[in-house]
Amino acid sequence: MAHMHGDEPTNEECADFLERIMRLIDNELEEGDCVVVRAHIDTCNPCLERYDLQRTVKAIVARSCSETAPSELRDRVRVQIQEIQVRISEG
Numbered sequence: 307m308a309h310m311h312g313d314e315p316t317n318e319e320c321a322d323f324l325e326r327i328m329r330l331i332d333n334e335l336e337e338g339d340c341v342v343v344r345a346h347i348d349t350c351n352p353c354l355e356r357y358d359l360q361r362t363v364k365a366i367v368a369r370s371c372s373e374t375a376p377s378e379l380r381d382r383v384r385v386q387i388q389e390i391q392v393r394i395s396e397g
């Protein structure tokens with residue numbers, strides 16, 4: 307994965323957005339915030355990737371909840387989310 311420098315938002319900014327991205331996916335964001343978060347996702351590739359991943363994760367979890375939830379899969383998803391969060395906070 308290429309590491310870009312320059313006009314990328316700061317990690318701190320993206321870490322803040324990640325929380326709101328999760329809430330956007332959960333439909334817990336107010337309309338005004340949705341616009342801000344979507345605008346950021348549009349211009350920030352790492353956040354777009356996280357948004358896509360979170361949506362995928364949610365879809366997997368939703369699917370595994372309706373069936374017999376494979377705990378192995380849920381653990382893997384949880385680890386994946388933690389890794390992303392660590393990567394963001396470490397920069």
Ligand SMILES: [Zn+2]
Nearest residue numbers: 315320350353
């Ligand atoms: Zn971002």
